[in-house]
Amino acid sequence: MNFRDNIRDSWLVNQFIAHKGLHDKEHPENTLGAFEQAIKHNYAIELDVQMLADGTLIVFHDNKVSELTGKDCYISKMNYEDIKDLKVNKTEYGIPTFMETLKFIGGAVPILIDIKNMIGKMEGLICDALEGYKGQFAVTSSNPYVILWFKNNKPEFIRGITASFYHNDNEGKQYVKSVIARSFLKRMRLNKKIKPDFISYYFANLPNRFVNKYKDLPILAWTIQNQEEYMQVVKHADNIIFENFTPKI
Numbered sequence: 001m002n003f004r005d006n007i008r009d010s011w012l013v014n015q016f017i018a019h020k021g022l023h024d025k026e027h028p029e030n031t032l033g034a035f036e037q038a039i040k041h042n043y044a045i046e047l048d049v050q051m052l053a054d055g056t057l058i059v060f061h062d063n064k065v066s067e068l069t070g071k072d073c074y075i076s077k078m079n080y081e082d083i084k085d086l087k088v089n090k091t092e093y094g095i096p097t098f099m100e101t102l103k104f105i106g107g108a109v110p111i112l113i114d115i116k117n118m119i120g121k122m123e124g125l126i127c128d129a130l131e132g133y134k135g136q137f138a139v140t141s142s143n144p145y146v147i148l149w150f151k152n153n154k155p156e157f158i159r160g161i162t163a164s165f166y167h168n169d170n171e172g173k174q175y176v177k178s179v180i181a182r183s184f185l186k187r188m189r190l191n192k193k194i195k196p197d198f199i200s201y202y203f204a205n206l207p208n209r210f211v212n213k214y215k216d217l218p219i220l221a222w223t224i225q226n227q228e229e230y231m232q233v234v235k236h237a238d239n240i241i242f243e244n245f246t247p248k249i
Contacts, residue, residue, distance in 0.1 A: 003158060004197060010175070011110040011136055012043055012158070012218055012239060014196055018043040019223045020061060022213065029243075030059045030067065031093035032104050039108045045221075046112040046241050049098050051122045054079040057098035057129060059217040061116070064188070079165040098129050107135025115141040116175070123149045144174055144190040151194055160220070161185070161194065164202030171202045175212050186210060200241070203229060 005011060021027070021034025023042055028034060031046055038045045053076060066072040069086040083095050096104070105111060115126065123146060130137065138158035141147055150159045152214040158214050163185040164171035184190055188199070188210045201211055203221035211219060221237035224230050227247050235238065240247060 005077070006237070007158075007197060007218055008157075010113075012081070012138060012220070015042070015044045015110060015237070016247050017046050017112055017241045019046050019189075019241045021045050021047065023243065025089070026091060028088040028091055030061055030092055031088050031091070032096055032101070033091070034094045035101065035105055039105065042111060044110040045105065048114045048116055048145075049099065049122075049126060050075050050116045050124065052076075052078050052080055053082070053216070055107060055125065056080040056120070057125055058083065059096050059098055059101050059121070063116070065133060069095070084112065098126070102129060102133055102135075105135060107133070110136035113137060113139045115139060115143070115146050117141065117143060119145055123153070128156055138198070142172060142185060144185065147196060148190075148193045158197045159194075160198040160200050161196040161244050162189065162200040162222070163188065165205045165208075188214065201237075203237070203240070205235040206233055 016027060018038040020029035022033035022037035022041060023029040033046055037170040049057055049058050050055055050060055060075060064074050065083065065086065068088050071086060087094055127200060138160060139150055140160040140162050142162045147159050147161055150157050165186050166173045166176060166182040176185060191214065196217065196221060198218040199211055199214060200220040200222055203224055206221055220241055221233045222237050222241040224233065224240045224242040230240060230247050234244050
């Protein structure tokens with residue numbers, strides 16, 4: 001099956017996507033515990049990938065580890081030795097490497113890989129890690145040049161662009177510093193160049209005229225926190241990225 005030709009029949013549309021895994025107090029976000037819970041409930045998994053100073057890819061969302069581990073340091077300044085013994089939210093779970101995560105999930109459910117990167121060698125390292133991986137996956141980023149890299153270097157990878165109106169931190173404003181970049185992302189101005197296979201957009205900003213131009217592409221709405229928000233956006237999105245509740249059709 002050609003995935004792109006049948007994308008609306010694929011997991012990207014038909015399988016709810018658990019944001020950072022199916023996390024709770026005992027199974028913190030982006031840990032193997034949260035991923036195990038998602039697998040048990042047959043949810044696809046959205047996870048965040050960043051690179052340490054020594055080139056190790058880890059699964060972690062924030063640019064600092066302080067909020068989840070109590071250690072005040074930026075990811076970009078740390079090596080694997082600095083993070084390997086850290087525990088997330090005082091649980092048994094540590095910060096997993098990307099390779100550990102791929103091995104653990106092992107294709108049990110699809111994964112949506114959110115790449116937290118300016119641009120550089122990280123894309124190539126992600127490709128190396130995925131070499132031979134048998135499970136289904138797609139990549140996304142709020143950096144269109146990351147998606148352009150995959151278009152040019154790994155065109156077979158399913159790729160998407162993540163965006164919002166960037167009004168506040170809930171809409172990812174803190175991760176897209178440039179006002180110009182926010183404007184371009186909001187308006188999907190680089191889509192003709194990067195040719196995404198899907199769009200991931202902040203749910204409260206849907207519907208909008210910028211996304212409506214791409215009716216041929218699946219739309220994922222993020223991040224849905226309750227059934228009311230799901231019902232609000234279900235008419236305007238093909239699937240949701242959710243957390244903190246169990247979505248009901």
